[in-house]
């Protein structure tokens with residue numbers, strides 16, 4: 001039996017870091033393969049090019065094709081290989097950075113991840129998701145290495161749409177409760193071992209920091225201000241949530257997210273928004289202390305995360321769809337198996353209804 005904790009080699013966060021990217025990536029070589037989204041190339045392309053060339057580095061800068069497909073990875077990896085690149089850099093959202101992780105894995109190169117949004121905990125883990133040409137997620141790969149460097153420019157994140165930052169808080173909200181379930185049941189974390197004291201402490205810190213700074217961070221981000229609260233929430237969404245889930249574990253919140261992704265109406269909602277709703281359901285399933293439940297609902301309301309069916313594009317009349325989602329969520333091979341009791345589809349459906357009821361009561 002092994003206790004496993006994984007993390008990126010280095011995490012650096014601060015204001016304006018991306019304009020000095022070459023200083024931070026200097027240990028990895030002289031020929032980076034740099035992948036950006038089309039929008040990212042327009043916004044940051046010149047700045048990044050300048051930083052590298054000012055430092056005598058010759059970057060190969062490429063635009064991401066839009067989806068993390070096998071073909072996209074092979075094409076980008078062929079370019080990086082042909083150009084003799086010595087490390088891969090992904091700058092942007094989760095799909096861009098996951099593609100950079102795949103390219104680096106294929107060519108056995110170090111990876112540098114520079115998130116420009118804080119919508120999920122995708123930057124730090126050694127995992128990446130492969131999609132079909134149609135954008136359907138096919139498989140999550142646990143890669144042999146985490147990124148060597150995660151470089152986070154908080155100023156850029158503060159200027160991104162606020163809904164993305166709030167969504168990241170929703171993803172982070174699950175961390176403490178899912179880790180607690182895994183600890184209780186001695187379930188393995190995504191890194192393949194049991195939870196360390198370090199992993200559990202980070203999950204706890206993730207929740208406490210979220211409650212302390214979440215509402216203020218949203219306010220400041222609406223004013224495009226990179227305040228201390230925003231910096232703390234960027235760390236919560238990126239580092240604490242990322243380390244927390246990978247070295248802590250997953251349970252009902254993410255299982256419910258998976259179940260609800262089968263409902264068409266949910267396509268309009270971000271991962272973190274769905275996970276936040278799943279977290280509320282997990283608390284109901286676990287029959288948690290009413291004070292704690294109240295605290296989590298209040299938090300969700302204070303930042304605008306969904307607490308009712310309407311806020312996720314559904315109503316009580318969608319019974320059939322919700323029952324289907326509950327059945328997927330309660331798949332015995334899925335993450336609900338990490339709860340200290342057997343989760344049946346009907347229990348999940350009842351939890352949807354209870355969350356909806358409390359969400360309305362607290363309006």
Ligand SMILES: [Zn+2]
Nearest residue numbers: 121171271275
């Ligand atoms: Zn997540």
